Amino acid sequence: xxxxxxxxxxxxxxFSLCSVAFWIGTQVVPIFFTKILQTKTSAPENPNHSTLxxxxxxxxxxxxxxxxxxxxxxxxxxxxxxxxxxxxMVLAYxxxxxxxxxxxxxxxxxxPGGTPEQIDAYxxxxxxxxxxxxxxxxxxxxxxxxxxxxxxxxxxxxxxxxTMVNTVNNIR
Amino acid sequence: MKIIxxxxxxxxxxxxxxxxxxxRSHQKIEGETEKLLNQLPQGSMTVISTEWxxxxxxxVHFPDLARLSEIDVLSVFKKHEITxxxxxxxxxxxxLSIYGDSVSFVKTDENLGVFRYASQNPEINxxxxxxxxxxxxxxxxxxxxxxxxxxxxxxxxxSEDQIQRLPPEEIFFNKQSxxxxxxxxxxxxxxxxxxxxxxxxxxxxxxxxxxxxxxIRFYLLDEPSESFVSFNSFYIGDKYVKLWEVK
Numbered sequence: 001x002x003x004x005x006x007x008x009x010x011x012x013x014x015f016s017l018c019s020v021a022f023w024i025g026t027q028v029v030p031i032f033f034t035k036i037l038q039t040k041t042s043a044p045e046n047p048n049h050s051t052l053x054x055x056x057x058x059x060x061x062x063x064x065x066x067x068x069x070x071x072x073x074x075x076x077x078x079x080x081x082x083x084x085x086x087x088x089m090v091l092a093y094x095x096x097x098x099x100x101x102x103x104x105x106x107x108x109x110x111x112p113g114g115t116p117e118q119i120d121a122y123x124x125x126x127x128x129x130x131x132x133x134x135x136x137x138x139x140x141x142x143x144x145x146x147x148x149x150x151x152x153x154x155x156x157x158x159x160x161x162x163t164m165v166n167t168v169n170n171i172r
Numbered sequence: 173m174k175i176i177x178x179x180x181x182x183x184x185x186x187x188x189x190x191x192x193x194x195x196r197s198h199q200k201i202e203g204e205t206e207k208l209l210n211q212l213p214q215g216s217m218t219v220i221s222t223e224w225x226x227x228x229x230x231x232v233h234f235p236d237l238a239r240l241s242e243i244d245v246l247s248v249f250k251k252h253e254i255t256x257x258x259x260x261x262x263x264x265x266x267x268l269s270i271y272g273d274s275v276s277f278v279k280t281d282e283n284l285g286v287f288r289y290a291s292q293n294p295e296i297n298x299x300x301x302x303x304x305x306x307x308x309x310x311x312x313x314x315x316x317x318x319x320x321x322x323x324x325x326x327x328x329x330x331s332e333d334q335i336q337r338l339p340p341e342e343i344f345f346n347k348q349s350x351x352x353x354x355x356x357x358x359x360x361x362x363x364x365x366x367x368x369x370x371x372x373x374x375x376x377x378x379x380x381x382x383x384x385x386x387x388i389r390f391y392l393l394d395e396p397s398e399s400f401v402s403f404n405s406f407y408i409g410d411k412y413v414k415l416w417e418v419k
Contacts, residue, residue, distance in 0.1 A: 013180055016180055016184070017180060017183075020180075020183055020184065050290070050309065050330075051274065051276050051278075051288055051290060051310065054309055054310065054328060054330055054335065055278060055288075057330075057335050058335055058337065062278075062280055062284075062286075063280065063282055063284050065312075065326055065337040066284065066286055066312060066314055066324050066326055067324065068324075068326060068337065068338070068339055068355075069312070069314070069324040069325045069326035069337075069338075069339040069352075070323060070324045071322060071323065071324065071325065071343070071350045071352070072352075072353075082394045083344055083347075083362065083392055083393050083394070084346075084347070084364060084365075084366055086391060086392050086393070086394065086412075087362055087364050087376060087392065088364065088366070089261040089412035090261045090264045090265050090268065090376075090392070091270065091364060091374055091376070092261060092410065092412075093261065093262060093265045094265075094270050094374070096273045096292060097273075098272060098273060098274070098275065098372075099273070099274045099275070100274075100275050100276070100277075100371050101274070101275070101276040101277070102276070102277050102279070103276045103277065103278040103279070103288075104278075104279050104280075104281075105278055105279070105280040105281065106280075106281045107280075107281060162276065165277075165371065166371075
């Protein structure tokens with residue numbers, strides 16, 4: 001007599017547990033995936049790889065480029081003194097993993113059998129090439145390079161190395 | 173069987189408490205918003221972004237609120253008899269490009285040290301290069317000694333075949349603002365430099381076209397205005413809320 005009754009209770013309990021498990025799943029899974037996406041969003045490409053490529057593409061004029069951004073004119077406005085606090089409030093929404101790297105940039109030019117003057121002139125042409133804004137300018141510079149080398153081989157050399165310093169979770 | 177019944181009961185109670193706490197925190201935010209709106213003078217009408225739930229008779233939704241300028245909104249606000257403006261940190265965030273997901277310290281053979289800040293979601297399709305699919309790939313900072321001195325700042329625009337490095341028009345750094353003249357790119361950079369270590373800094377980039385938006389002018393920079401007077405600021409949940417009175 002008691003057996004069917006217990007079986008019924010047992011089935012009800014199993015059903016309750018399954019319902020509860022399903023409910024927990026619907027609550028936890030979206031939270032879990034949201035957290036994963038917030039903290040582990042990966043870049044479409046390795047950001048450090050693109051760093052090295054970008055630096056190398058204008059490697060010989062790197063210092064010249066940085067000088068262009070030298071700050072000259074300064075104005076102080078008392079009303080803007082809270083902006084760092086305000087900025088922090090907004091940045092609280094930015095959840096990413098921060099990657100940190102040390103990068104070295106080395107440049108050199110080797111022309112076997114070339115004179116120091118020839119190397120200097122070639123160096124100057126590389127700089128002019130990196131600064132050129134039009135295709136015709138670049139073509140002219142390439143022509144000058146060939147004339148300067150007069151058949152000699154050249155190895156303009158840009159080397160970038162990087163090491164990871166740290167990775168920190170940027171959640172504030 | 174004797175063990176299963178108490179276990180199930182405990183689980184049910186835990187789930188009930190968990191769902192109640194979630195509901196309560198949501199209700200708390202809504203309740204606090206309503207409490208705040210109740211503190212405003214009788215007949216007040218507050219304009220809010222569509223992110224917020226409307227409170228009947230007390231609020232009006234306005235899409236893209238943070239990106240509009242004072243001139244854009246003032247006549248519309250007057251027409252709809254809006255008395256207050258409410259903005260939160262969540263309203264501003266979508267309009268910012270944040271650089272700092274990858275930070276590199278670049279040391280050159282000429283002994284120049286430069287910090288490079290990159291973003292996983294950079295500014296894309298800029299007008300700075302003729303090629304499409306270009307991006308503001310990174311921002312470089314030259315920092316002097318002590319580390320609170322900013323010497324130079326450059327934005328780098330990159331596409332498959334083109335590269336351009338130019339200084340931004342305006343920079344906000346360490347309670348100071350700088351304006352660059354000459355050949356610049358139309359961007360404003362805000363530097364969160366609250367740490368002593370530039371590896372921990374975050375750079376925020378905003379197109380110059382948004383410089384005069386109410387989100388940037390009022391929320392981020394606290395710039396004074398004759399028509400929008402700061403009324404109150406406070407936290408509701410994790411949002412930092414600011415309220416202005418429309419004069």
